[in-house]
Amino acid sequence: MTELGTLDVTSWRPVIPPGRTEELARTLEDGGVLVLPRLGFALEPGEERFLDPTWSNGRAKNISLDRGAVKGARGSPDDLAALAQMIGRFAACASDLIAALLPRYAPHLKRARTSFRPLPATGRDVSWRKDDARLHVDAFPSRPNRGERILRVFCNVNPHGADRVWRVGERFETMAARFLPRVRKMRRIEPPLLAALRVTKGRRTEYDHLMLGLHDCAKCDADYQRNSPQQEVHFAPGTTWICYSDQVMHAAMSGQFMFEQTIHLPLAALYRPELSPLHILERIAGHALTA
Numbered sequence: 311m312t313e314l315g316t317l318d319v320t321s322w323r324p325v326i327p328p329g330r331t332e333e334l335a336r337t338l339e340d341g342g343v344l345v346l347p348r349l350g351f352a353l354e355p356g357e358e359r360f361l362d363p364t365w366s367n368g369r370a371k372n373i374s375l376d377r378g379a380v381k382g383a384r385g386s387p388d389d390l391a392a393l394a395q396m397i398g399r400f401a402a403c404a405s406d407l408i409a410a411l412l413p414r415y416a417p418h419l420k421r422a423r424t425s426f427r428p429l430p431a432t433g434r435d436v437s438w439r440k441d442d443a444r445l446h447v448d449a450f451p452s453r454p455n456r457g458e459r460i461l462r463v464f465c466n467v468n469p470h471g472a473d474r475v476w477r478v479g480e481r482f483e484t485m486a487a488r489f490l491p492r493v494r495k496m497r498r499i500e501p502p503l504l505a506a507l508r509v510t511k512g513r514r515t516e517y518d519h520l521m522l523g524l525h526d527c528a529k530c531d532a533d534y535q536r537n538s539p540q541q542e543v544h545f546a547p548g549t550t551w552i553c554y555s556d557q558v559m560h561a562a563m564s565g566q567f568m569f570e571q572t573i574h575l576p577l578a579a580l581y582r583p584e585l586s587p588l589h590i591l592e593r594i595a596g597h598a599l600t601a
Contacts, residue, residue, distance in 0.1 A: 312478040313342035322403040335581035343553040350548035351465045363428045372425040404463040404571035418579035422572040431562040442562045444529040445479045448555040449521035454514040456600045457588035460556040461573040466547050468567040473544040479559030480539045483590050493523030517599035
């Protein structure tokens with residue numbers, strides 16, 4: 311099962327003893343979830359008004375900040391600027407936290423999109439492939455990452471006392487051994503064709519193909535969703551949690567009002583790169599997957 315580790319800190323720039331750093335790295339890189347139950351994100355005066363789903367434009371599940379631009383929101387220019395400032399402040403806090411907890415990561419952090427999620431976790435009419443209430447690991451059809459890690463920092467800011475509720479499942483290697491035989495082989499023509507047609511941002515590798523296959527196989531298997539090893543985890547308001555979402559089997563079951571920061575990391579930044587999904591899948595496949 312997915313390991314749940316706990317760290318009792320109240321600062322986004324905590325001082326961590328070197329021995330504890332190695333322990334935290336092992337928890338995350340071995341597919342665990344690190345829970346910080348007393349680390350909340352404080353809103354500034356006037357920002358409480360954004361804890362309302364009507365700020366969403368209704369076309370996306372999240373309001374996001376990407377390269378300084380707010381997407382998925384509605385409001386006046388002043389409102390959008392204030393939203394951007396709030397979301398950007400969380401982005402800075404999340405980056406500071408990861409650099410403090412795991413100093414080896416600091417020079418390699420590539421901060422991607424930051425999300426503010428004012429809508430409920432479930433209830434949108436989506437296909438099974440996009441249904442995040444089903445256990446899955448993250449893999450994206452249009453964004454090949456060639457083995458780069460996807461680290462995510464979440465924080466529940468619900469003002470009404472509602473938990474963010476997840477299911478977490480079995481370990482990545484167990485899930486991979488179960489579903490890899492079902493993933494079709496990648497055709498040689500696919501990577502250059504998809505890139506040429508701009509379906510993907512860059513060439514898809516065999517690793518990316520297998521990760522997408524694992525994502526889809528797990529989500530579409532109703533028996534697996536019901537009966538595989540799993541547990542329910544509640545993240546109370548004022549809680550921050552961290553995981554590698556390309557490795558942790560997770561499903562968002564309920565909750566509303568949350569921040570999320572995505573950070574990309576190369577394998578060279580890891581404390582234990584042999585624990586990564588790329589190395590696990592290469593051991594199973596018996597050959598390199600990113601050539």
